[in-house]
Amino acid sequence: MSEPTQEDVISTVSSFFDVRGMAVTLEKMEFEISDLDFKQKFVLLAQKMESMGLVCFINESHGRLLIQVNRLPPQRRGFKLIPKSWTPRILFAIVVSFVMVDGYYRTLGVNSIIFIGDPLDFAILYTFSLVGILGVHEAGHIIAARIHKLRTSWPYFIPGIPVFGIPTFGALIQSRSLTINRDILFDVAIAGPIAGLVITIIVSFYGAYTSPILDEQTIAGFSDLRLEKLNDNILMKLALGAYGKGGPNTEVIMSPILFAAWLGFLITFLNLLPAWQLDGGHMARAIFGQRIHQFATYGSVGVLFLLDYQFMAMFILIFSIRNMSARPLDDVSPLSKNRKILYVGIIIVAMLCAPLPDSIWPK
Structure with missing residues (x-):
């Protein structure tokens, strides 16, 4: 040509x-x-x-x-050990195997306290739940991008540390087209968290169903019982409340399925922060422009420090210094009014998904 x-x-x-x-x-x-x-x-x-x-x-x-x-700047063509199209497939296979292993050992941990089921069965359900949440999140981005005639890569799943940490650090896609205006930037950004949240809510209700509860007397019978404490969010509390769980003088033993939902809510919350190039950062950039988005990034870092997520806070702070925001080709046209109204709902969703300290919940 x-x-x-x-x-x-x-x-x-x-x-x-x-x-x-x-x-x-x-x-x-x-x-x-x-x-x-x-x-x-x-x-x-x-x-x-x-x-x-x-x-x-x-x-x-x-x-x-x-x-x-x-x-357009010329594309870099360096030496690649494996074909580019195979990279997302290999990462996906690694993440699935890591999640399976993590789910198996998490089930063994719960079974050592109270039997909930076969570890392999729960590992499979856990894998479908967690990978499904991440996959649907990225599918939301891809569908929105296709609607706006933007080309994207397949999702790149990021392996984590199974058993001793979390089995995956999420997933991402790469845009292979230019973002034209603020409306498109907003639409592609919002589609992922909303799609993933729908699946997360479904998983949370099933996870709450599969999670046993212990009363104070039973807990006292375990001399060396150490339960992992994770800060709940409002939506998680609602899912547990639907089954009459999570009340006073009881302790919910989080099944692997419920842990997948907890991770899904955490990922949604982090992505909705108006920071850097997170999904919420793209939305904030589309609404407020570059300068206010920069202040919102620093405010988000402060919120993460208050919630005791220092690693994520430092990660955002360091990388935002190098590349603060995505600039659309048309940075003159304002975001449409309906999208501005929708962003109010996004703020509410972020608050519902936020992992809140135990001290603020009524006893």
Whole structure:
């Protein structure tokens, strides 16, 4: 495919917009346009330019709307030990095996206190639950991206530390297209946590059903019983309450399925923080712009420190210094009103999923 000429670029831009002026340099071409209703037209133009190996931005300067056209940077092609298409498959297989092992030993741990079932059976259910939560989360991103005609990679599942920690650190996808405007940035960001949350809620109710409870007298009979304490969230409390569990003078023994749900709620909460390039960070960037998003990132780091998640707080803080936010090609058009209203619901969801200290719950 031959490289587009200046005449091709001028013709393409002129087919979408009324061009009032033009400036050409060795690095870029810049067009001044007069169209005030440019949002949807620019989406079509950006998609067309990307297919031509070009990228365009729209900026506002002294009351003038300017479209800047540049060449896309060349893709790096380094030596790869395995084909790129195999990387997500191998990672997926590793994560599934890690989750299976983790589920097996978690069931053995619960069985040592009170028998809940065959460890292999629970390991399989645990794997379907946890990998399903992560997979549906990433599927939400992919579906939203496809709706907006964006290309993405398959999910990359990140292995964790089974038995001694958590078996997976989540999953991610890579965008292979450019994010055109704030609406698209918001839609792709919100789709993952909402899709994953639906599955997490379903898993939490089944997990609550499979989790036994011990009363004070039974607990006192174990001289060396050490129960792992994890901060609950409101949605987890509701799931346990549906079965009359989690009341005073009792202790819920978390089954592997309920632990999968707990991880799902934690992942949802972390992703909804208005920080860095998390899903919530992309939403905050789309609504408030770069400067307020930067302050929101630092505020999120403070919240994580208060909730005793120092590792995640430091991770966000360090990486946000290098790359704070994702900038859409059209950073002039504001986010639509309906999406701003929807973000209020996202804040509420984040609060419902937040792991809260035991001290705030009524005794």
